[in-house]
Amino acid sequence: MCNGYRVDRASLSSIESLSESLEYYKSLYFKLQNIEQHQDILSEARDLLLCLLSESVEFSEDSQKRGIFAIESFTEDNLYGFLQTSHQDVEKSCAQYFQERAAGWPRRLLADRKQAAEALAQLAPVKFVDGSWLGYIHQITTPFDLRPILKGAWQVLSEELGDGHVCQNHVQVYSELMQELGVDLPAPHTSDFINSKYGLKNVWVFKAAVVQLLISLFPSEFLPEILGFNLGFEGLTLETVILSKELQELKVGAQYFLLHISIDNAHSGHAKMSAHIVTQYLSYVERYQGKHAVQMAWRRIQAGYALSTLHSNHPEWPVSGPVGALSHLESKVLQILTAKAVVAWQLHGACPTKIGGLALSEWLNPERLASERRQREFLRELGMAKPWVIKGNAGKSKLIRELRWGGKMFGSFTQKEVEVLEIWINSLSARPKGQDSYWHFTRRDRTIIHCPGFMGIADSDTPVDEDIPLATISDGIFFTSPLDLNINGAWTRILPLWFSQTSLLESYIAVPSRAATQLGSAIVRILRAQYGFGHEKKGVSGMDEIVRQDSVDLINLGLEMLGRKHFKPIPNSLVDVLTRWPCPFAEKMIRLSKSPVRNIEILLGMSLAFVDLQRAVSASSELLSEAGKVILDGIVNREAAGLASCQKLIMKNDHNYRYFTSGYRMARTEIKRFLKN
Secondary structure: OEOOEOOOHHHHHHHHHHHHHHHHHHHHHHHHOOHHHOHHHHHHHHHHHHHHHHHHHHHHHOOOOOHHHHOOOOOHHHHHHHHHHHHHHHHHHHHHHHHHHHOOOOOOOOOOHHHHHHHHHHHHHHHOOOOHHHOOOOOOOOOHHHHHHHHHHHHHHHHHOHHHOHHHOHHHHHHHHHHHOOOOOOOOOOHHHHOHHHOOOOHHHHHHHHHHHHHHOOOOOOHHHHHHHHHHHOOOOHHHHHHHHHHHHOOOOOHHHHHHHHHOOOOOOHHHHHHHHHHHHHHHHHHHHOHHHHHHHHHHHHHHHHHHHHHHOOOOOOOOOOOOOOOHHHHHHHHHHHHHHHHHOHHHOOOOOEEOOEEHHHHHOHHHHOOHHHHHHHHHHHHOOOOOOOOOOHHHOHHHHHHOOOOOOOOOOOHHHHHHHHHHHHHOOOOOOOOHHHHHHHOOOOOOOOOOOOOOOOOOOOOOOOOOOOOOHHHOOOOOOOOOOOOHHHHHHHHHHHHHHHHOOOOHHHOHHHHOOHHHHHHHHHHHHHOOOOOOOOOOOOHHHHOOOOOOOHHHHHHHHHHHOOOOOOOOOHHHHHHHOOOHHHHHHHHHHOOOOOOHHHHHHHHHHHHHHHHHHHHOOOOOOHHHHHHHHHHHHHHHHHHHHHHHHHOOOHHHHHHHHHHHHHHHHHHHHHHHO
């Protein structure tokens, strides 16, 4: 007994299990956003990702003739037809919601401002990693001939990060919503964020956030799954529409949700872009690997899509309260069961089934279920009643089988009610167990990496910045000083440095909250220039950028240098480049870039030195065409502007500015030394 209430072992076990899962996912949430200090969890992270993919496939296994799983053999028409139908379904649900509200129905999700603050605060962990599943996409590890396709995926990320404008960064927009509601939260990538004092205790929200962070880490191995995840995530949802309306009714800024209604549109926004990227990628697979490979890649895209929808369209609406209190999902399950009990309890009088020692008819007695305590007991005992409920596996649960076609209770529950029960049963196992379902569904060889990435640089056991001399502020930097080099005569020595230079900054913005700062946004603008994106404007480019034909990036310009020298075979990856032209300093650059947070001042200084190299290449007479020089000059001007913004911010701290200066001097010295050898 505890304060007059009976606490049995099963109940305690359930609460402790949920609490352990919460701490597990909170710990991962922090470590995955600080992966450079937690490299030791990468193996565990990959295993967990495979388990989560398996969990999603298992959940979708019994509905694989519906939705995206109805497309057994990929065609572009089938994909766009499915997306159009899905969009129309959401529109119908929105129309029904608006009709209900016009008829006088109350708000569905947000009763008042206080409840809005509590519920939206619980969502903060997942909203603060918005776009993170694309965090490591389109990096220098990407095969060169795949870059034009994945550039579109990085554009989605760029727009999630505000295209280099802090005020448009989605994390910043949600942070402003929290501030307006009086919710004070630290930066999500800090250890303080997961402190229990902030009351963030929804395990499913933390799990959904971890899913996004996990899948981002392995673009070389799980590229199809990432594209499928992106396809599932970037679309209009009923929840977004409802929240935008109800926040406005409460006189609270709804910009975050209005932004997602518009930017994720199916005509020119992220929904259309994501579908286009998938079709382009599968065309790429067919061209290089054949039609059989397309079907395997498609199934992997479906697995990623299932992972996304399971953890983004979950019907549980998070509310604050102690771990173990009824969630919205549990309340919804009880609402369904108590409503059915009114008309069904006497029909189960002869049923021999017992749950928790009581006959089913006793549990379903409306008088018994009138008590909230009895409802909780029923739900708890039902959750432990094998074989009726197999925790974490709705497909194998007898209750669900009886509710489907061929079962004794088919038709007594609507399809939506059955789906709620399925999600509840699957949610009973917060931590997934096995991986076999993923391997079986995708038919993927466990020993083969689908899209090999950059594997050729060994990690250093010692901190790579210890051998960088720390400059003094009085040293000064003459940024406009030209490199005095014979560029034309050293063109082959330029190549490993040229192709490695984009590695310097690209990982810094992989964690969205780090880009929600003036420094992070300036780095986004620098990367946009290096990647060949158009100038930043007030609006979003959407599909216009994807179909633009004159996009040229630094890698394209490197390949042009090789073409003008008639070099063959043309390399298709950084591995190819460094195998053909080994360069210790290029390898050091990549090692430094693997710790972008720790080394950011050094990396920015090095980037500035490479602007000097780019200017020297543009001034040469042989390496680039006149058109190429004009493009490079445009990239240089945008990089220089972004780096000037970074320099102003870094100069506020003498210690950091010394590292910036050191990075510049080191890179400039190494460039000159290597090209003169």
